[in-house]
Amino acid sequence: MLDLKPPNREASIFDVFATHEIGRELEAMSGWLDEHHDLLGLVARDLVRVGVKATGRQGLPAEAVLRCALLKQYRQLSYQELAFHLEDSASFRAFARLPWSWSPQKSVLQRTISAIRPETWEQINRTLLSGARQAKLEDGAVVRLDSTVTAALMHEPSDSSLLWDAVRVMVRLLRRADILLGGAGSSWRDHCRAAKKRARKIQFTRGRPNRVQLYRELIAITRATLAYLKQATERLAVASTPLIALWQLQVRHHRPLIERIIRQSERRVLAGEPVPAGEKLVSLFEPHADIIVKGSRNTEYGHKLNLTTGRSGMILDLVIEAGNPADSDRLLPMLARHVAFWGQAPRQAAADGGFATRDNLATAKAWGVCDMAFHKKAGLRIEDMVRSKWVYRKLRNFRAGIEAGISCLKRAYGLARCTWRGLDHFKTYIWSSVVAYNLVLFTRLKAT
Secondary structure, three states: OOOOOOOOOOOOOOOOOOOOHHHHHHHHHHHHHHOOOOHHHHHHHHHHHOOOOOOOOOOOOHHHHHHHHHHHHHHOOOHHHHHHHHHHOHHHHHHHOOOOOOOOOHHHHHHHHOOOOHHHHHHHHHHHHHHHHHOOOOOOOEEEEEEEEEEOOOOOOOHHHHHHHHHHHHHHHHHHHHHHOOOOOOOOOOOHHHHHHHHHHHHHOOOHHHHHHHHHHHHHHHHHHHHHHHHHHHHHOOOOOHHHHHHHHHHHHHHHHHHHHHHHHHHHHHOOOOOOHHHOOOOOOOOOOEEEEOOOOOEEEEEEEEEEEEOOOOEEEEEEOOOOOOHHHHHHHHHHHHHHHHOOOOOEEEEOHHHOOHHHHHHHHHHOOOEEEEOOOOOOOHHHHOOOHHHHHHHHHHHHHHHHHHHHHHHHOOOOEOOOOOHHHHHHHHHHHHHHHHHHHHHHHHHO
16 A cells, blocks of 8 residues: 655755756755655545555555656656656656656556646645745735636537547447457447548538538437447346446446437537537537637637736636636635635735626725726726726736736646546646646746
8 A cells, every 4th residue: 555654755865956947947846845745645645546556567656646747747748758758867857756766657657647636736736825925925915817718638529520429439339349249249330431421521511401411311320329339238238247347337428428419419400409508518528628718719618717826926726617607707706715725815906807897896895905906997997996097007017917827837838728538637637737837936936
């Protein structure tokens, strides 16, 4: 079993960091982690939860897992690239605290790093913010709020592509069922080519009548394949082996999603009925993805993030939203979270115009926010928001700084698009990127 006690270990004399800027940053980040061994207990419990062993091929110490995760997000590496650099780079090995004989493979890195829960990353971030507060780098007195979108790992959705995906997945499951049945499976036809042909035709066909007819054929193909899958499920229900149980679990996951895709295609295309965004399924593989439209910009598929930053530029808080709530509905919950962590409301706050309402302004003032500036006035008077036009101009310019932070997170820390699958892994990916960003910024601020 993994040892939940934090190690009491000093850095080895062989932990040599390069004199390059990246090497110096890694050394500073390593120093902060050495001062907070208590965080390793949180990581160790996450590893125990998914059955990761402390020894053997799948074994990797909790300290190494946390440090490798930060390395991955800090340098935006794939698991294969991370495995290479851990074997090739002395600075990376020194930071990861790997024994000299250890060179973890990408599969081990993926299994262990992805096991860290988003709640653990959030707790690590709060510890980091407490350190910034003690070092007088951030006091939470002046904050700015904004929202952005991180895309999920999926292709541009359409009704035809979703139906085609459904047929592909079902045919794959049917082929596995034949293997499990030892060639004694029920007779079924592979409609992959027919489904693909019609999906492609729909993409390049003009005129609603022609497209509707193609959709009727594609939906019929999908329903026929779903009927084959139901027959295979009934035949495999009489047997019980671990492989069959796993197959049945995959069917139970995909079948309701496929039925939902068929229903929404019939409503949208055949009946001409509008389907609300909250009821649409946009990906068979990432069913958690939301449809996000910000203003008049392009539609994005993923999750909306609400962020709070301070004068230091560090991310003070982050909420991964469900659905596409209006910014105006999220200002007060974000301020409430800030008060809960920092013990008091910020003295000054700045937010985008989408957060502006008269009720939000009045409540923020009642909570103790002296100056609450919105980028766009939205019918509010400057005198009601802040003490003077000079203060309003300063806060409005201060708010613009969060755009630079979001841009850096997207370009350098992977927040433009999550490359991990599943909602829990989506949240873990986002929080690990934020912690890596904050830790780098924290060490840079301390060095100045």
